[in-house]
Amino acid sequence: MYVQLREMILSFELYPGIRVTETELAEYFGVSRTPVREALQRLEQDAYLIIRPKQGCFIRQLDIAELGQYYEIRQDLEALSLRFACENMPDRNLRELGKAWDPEIQPGRSDEPGEMVAREESFHVALAEGGGNAVLANYLKDINSHIRVVRRLDFTSGERIDRTYAEHHDLVQCLLRRDLPAAQTLMREHIAQSESFAKSLTLHQLAQRRNSSFGQL
Template structure:
C-alpha cells in the first residue's frame, strides 16, 4: 500500500470514529429523538463527509443498540423500551454482584481507600452538578470495582450493559439530591469492602441500582424531553 493510500485509509477511519462519536452523543442528548428516522444521505450532508464513514458509524451504532438500519428506509433511532431496559438492569445487578465478590477478595485496601476518598460525601472531591459529568464519574466508579478484582471480561460486559442504559443514568443525575445520595452510597459500598463485608456491600449495591431502575420505569418520552431541557438550563 502506498503512503497516499495509507493516509487515505487512516483519514477514513478517523472520520468514521468522529462521526460515530457525534451521532452517539446526539442520541444520548436527544438531538436525535427516540423513534425518529434519519438517512445516510442526511447524515453525510450534516457532517460534510461521504456516505462511507456514515455507513461504518451507523453499523457500529446498530451493533451497540443505539439504532436500527432498515433496508431502503433508513436508520431509526431506538425507541424507549422500558421492558428491555429492565432486562439490562437485571444483568447489571448480576455483574455488579460478581464485581463485589472479586473486589472483596482481590482489590488492594489502598485502592479501595482511594476510591472511598473520591466519593466521601463530607468533602465530595470532583463534585459536578453536570448530569453528563456525573454519569461518567458514576460509571467509572463501577468499572473500577469491576476491574479492581482482576477480571478484565467483567469490566467489558459491564461497559456493554452501560451502553444500553447510559441515557437513563444520565437523566437520573439531573437532580442534586440524587447526586448527593450517590456519593453517600458509593462511599458506603467502599467502606463495606474495606471491612470485607461482602454481604453488606451487596445489599447496598442492589438497593443503589434498583433505585435507578425504578427511576427508569417512570420515564415517558415527554418526561425525557423535559429533563433534557432542564439538564441544559443554567443552575
C-alpha cells in the same frame, strides 16, 4: 462524526424511533455522505440505531421491558463483583476509591449528566477490575452501554448526584471492613433506586424532548 451522532442520541436530540437518512445528516453537518455512512454503521454495531435498506436509519426505540432485564442481570453481576473485590481488592485501592467519592469533598463533581454517568460507570468497573476478574468487568461495561441512554436522565439533579456520592462512599466503607453482606445490600438498593428513577424520568422527559428532536428541526 460517530461521537457527535452518539451524543445526539444519548441526549435525545435524535429521538428514539425517528427516521434519519445519510443525506439529511450530511446536510446538517455540512459533510459528504461517506463519513456519515461510516458513523451510522458503527452506531448500528453498537445498538444505537437500526439500518433498513431503502428506508433509512431509525434511532433505536427504548424497550422498558428489556431495560428491566438488563438491570436484573446487573444486580447479580454487581453482587459477584463485590464478592471478588471484598476478597481481593487491597485496602489502599479501596481507600483511594472511597476518597474519590467522599460526599464531603465530591472531587471531580460535575453537574453535566454525561460526565457524571461516565464517572459513575467507572466506579463500578473499578470494583470489578479491582476484584481481579476482567471478564466480569467487560460484562458490566456491555450492560452499561445498553442502559446509558436513559441513565443520563438519572443525573439531572444535584440531589441525585449527592445521593450517589454518599451511596458509593458507604459501599466502599463496607468493603474496607470486609463486610460483604452489607456491601451487597447497599448495592442492590443502589441499583434498584437507579432503575426506578431512570424509568420514571424516561417517560416524563422523553415526552418533553420530542419537539426538540433532530427529525423535527
